[in-house]
Amino acid sequence: MCFNFLGMRHALILVGSICLLFLSTPAFAAERVVLKYGIFRESLSVEELSIFAQTGELSRSLRVNLALARQDPKAIRQYLTKPMKVNLVFLDRVLNSQIGNIILAQIIQVISTPSQRANRQALRAPLVLSASQDRQVSLIEIIKNYFTNEVEVDGDRLERAYRQLRRLQTNLQDLFGL
Structure with a gap:
């Protein structure tokens, strides 16, 4: 009985949080991304990064930044867009x-x-919001759903974040047999 009550309480808190997230998303979604590669720091719009993630089209500033950092745009795009169920x-x-x-x-x-x-x-909320939209999570969704006007992304470690999301997916599958 106690377990069932705790489960219901947890579910109600989750549903309430999701409702609040949906009601507040437009006012609090990230607008700028500070992309960091070593000593390079480039501020760009989330829309600019989203266009790159969706189409592969690089803005001039993003093209220059990735070239200076010697990063492969195709790999970066994959880390940003590959969804995890x-x-x-x-x-x-x-x-x-x-x-x-x-x-x-x-x-x-x-x-x-x-x-x-x-x-x-600050990271939990965009993860849950991203998952609530389509039962998938990607790094670009997390960035877009961040609740601060600006979010910092360490480009040198982007692959690491991608691997951690994969690890989270694996842990969910192992723990709950998904």
């Missing part, structure tokens, strides 16, 4: 567990708030 309820449970905190800590080294404060909370 997730179950929303299980994602929420894992993100609020010990293993979820470890995975979030590793992703935060790549995608973070400019102030470096409340990063775990």
Whole structure:
């Protein structure tokens, strides 16, 4: 009985959070991305990065930035767009567990708030929102759904964030038989 009550309570909190996310998304979605490669820092619009992720079309500033950083645009695009299937309820449970905190800590080294404060909370929300839209999560969705006006992305470690999302997907499958 206690387990069932806790499960219902958890589900109600999740549903309430999702409703709040949907109601507040337009006002709080990220608008700018600060893309960092070593000593290079380039601020670009989330729309600019989204167009690249969707079409492969590089803006002039993004083309220059990736060339200076000696990054392969095709690989970067793959890391940004390759989706991982997730179950929303299980994602929420894992993100609020010990293993979820470890995975979030590793992703935060790549995608973070400019102030470096409340990063775990700032990352949980876009993960859940991304999963609630289509039961999938991709790095570009996380960036687009971030709740600060600006989000910092360490381009040198983008592959690492991608691997951590894959690890999260694997953990969900292992833990819950998905």
